[in-house]
Amino acid sequence: MFDAIVVGAGPAGTTTARLLAQNGFKVLLIEKENLPRAKLCAGAVSLRANSYLPKDWENAVLNTVYGGNLGFKGENYLSARCDKPVVKIVDRRSFDLYLTLKAKDEGVIVREGEAFVNFHSLRGDFTEVVTTKGVYKTKYLIGADGALSKVLRALGVKRKTFLVCEALVETRIGNMDEVFIDLGLVKWGYAWIFPHGEELVSVGIASLKREEKNLKHLLKEYIETHPLLAGKKIRSLRGWFLAPSRGELLTGEGNIFLVGEASGSVDALLGEGIYYSVWQAHLLAECLKDENPRRCYSQNLRTLKREFLFGYLTGFLAYNFQRFMFKNAKKEDLKEFFEFLRGEKTYGDLFRYGVKRFVSSLFKF
Ligand SMILES: Cc1cc2nc3c(=O)[nH]c(=O)nc-3n(C[C@H](O)[C@H](O)[C@H](O)COP(=O)(O)OP(=O)(O)OC[C@H]3O[C@@H](n4cnc5c(N)ncnc54)[C@H](O)[C@@H]3O)c2cc1C
Incomplete structure (x- = not known):
């Protein structure tokens, strides 16, 4: 019998589990893979995440990014740097393991290699959770099981996801403290090159348009023709799913809550x-400490949803006018x-x- 069962040991699940345990909850965290497990991800954590992560999270950091290069189809780049760090790059195997250990330190019981299968609502506000290895009773069930969330599907909800492709390429890019972003390759999306450690870069393409079906092929072509990547060894090339928000979030129902990408917490x-x-x-x-957790959660999510809405609108501007935006971009941007x-x-x-810059570029003032 638990106060909360959290499904999924990614950033959302491990953080929720850790905080609930700190609040005195008896928490079970179940993860279908054995840890450390791989997660397809470029691993860029923007500095604004600092206040939501444990104090020593920087121990799990591979690279610190101080600058960026915005390009168009791998050709010209507009570059800028900062005195202060902008983004940290993590390896998701060790980062997620680190977050799991932080949760364990707070008393969370972790079961790895055990998958959530289904749930049944019981009388008295309890839920029975069926996994591949057992049956448990809990007050709250928390789905933090990512883009293809099984908890979400068990709630009977279907949603659209988009394929994103990533390759690890054996090379260096400059001092390995800058990122490269390329527009002009796909509709509603971009290609990236991020440093991953000393001699490895993450290269990927994301597009939030269903027509961009052949992303793996596009990514291979990008690597083969890019001046920094051509001829370098591709260690792996894989695809995984993304469930971005346009301002809405799925929150679950009753005592079943969704968090992280299961809920759609990715910006567009x-x-x-x-x-x-x-x-x-x-x-x-x-x-979950509040006397009406569902009402509290929906109130709490208002700011987050507004961010996703403005993220989507910024994407609308940037991706529908990619050539124009790139041609008119300046270092200040x-x-x-x-x-x-x-x-x-x-x-x-x-x-x-973005709107101000768009209008001033259009009328050249
Ligand atoms: C190619 C690619 C690149 C990306 N790059 C970035 C980036 O650079 N920066 C960034 O911020 N975001 C990036 N993202 C998005 C980011 O990876 C996700 O938004 C983030 O991992 C979501 O965290 P989460 O904890 O919600 O879910 P996840 O990290 O997906 O964790 C879910 C966990 O649930 C487990 N699980 C799934 N089903 C079950 C089950 N039935 N039972 C038990 N456990 C289960 C999974 O094994 C997994 O460990 C990228 C995504 C992709 C696909």
Whole structure:
């Protein structure tokens, strides 16, 4: 018998479990894989996640990013740098294991290699949770099981997901403290090159348009023709799913709550999910202490939803006018973006800035 069962040991599940245990809950965290497990992800954690992560999370960091290069089809790049860090790059195997151990330290019981199968509502507000290895009783069931959430499906909800492809390529890019973003390759999306440690880069393509079916092929072509990547060894090339939000979030029903990507906590401009998952975990954990957790959760999610809406609107501007936006982009625009990633600006600020810049570029004033 548990106060809460959390399904999924990603950033959302481990953070929710840790915070609930700190609040005195008896928590079971179940993860279908054995840890450490791989998770397809470029591993970029924007600095604004700092306040939602344990204090020593930087021990799990591979690279610190101080600058960025915005390009068009791998050709010209507009570059800018910052004195302060903008983004940290983590390896998801060790980062998620680190977060799980932090949860364990707070008294969370962790069962790895055990998958959630289904749930049944019982009388008296309890839920019976069936896994591949047992049956448990809990007050709250929390689905933090990612883009293809089984908890979400057990609730009878279907939703759209999008394929994102990532390759690990054996090479260096400069001092390995900058990222490269390329527009012009896909509709509603971009290609990236992020440093991963000393001699490895993560290269990927994401598109939130269903027509971009042949992403793996596009990614291979991008690697083979890019001046920094051509001829380098591709260690792996795989695809996984993304469930971004346009301002809405799925929250579950009754005493079953969703958090992280299971809930749709990924922004539609960048495909960033780690920061939003840990932020949302804090909002949920706070509400499970409340006398009306569902009402509290929906109130708490208002700011997060507004961010996703403005993220989507910024994406609308950036991706529908990719050539125009790139041609008119200036160093100051990248710096504005860095401030946003550092948590000094919101998506609302970024959208308003984008509209101003769009209009001034259009009329050349
Ligand atoms: C290619 C790619 C690149 C990305 N790059 C970035 C990036 O650079 N920065 C960023 O912020 N975001 C990135 N994202 C998004 C980010 O990976 C996700 O948004 C984030 O991992 C969501 O965290 P989560 O905890 O909600 O879910 P997840 O990290 O997906 O964790 C869910 C966990 O649940 C487990 N699970 C699933 N089903 C079950 C079950 N039935 N029973 C038990 N356990 C189960 C899974 O094994 C997994 O461990 C990327 C995504 C993709 C696909």
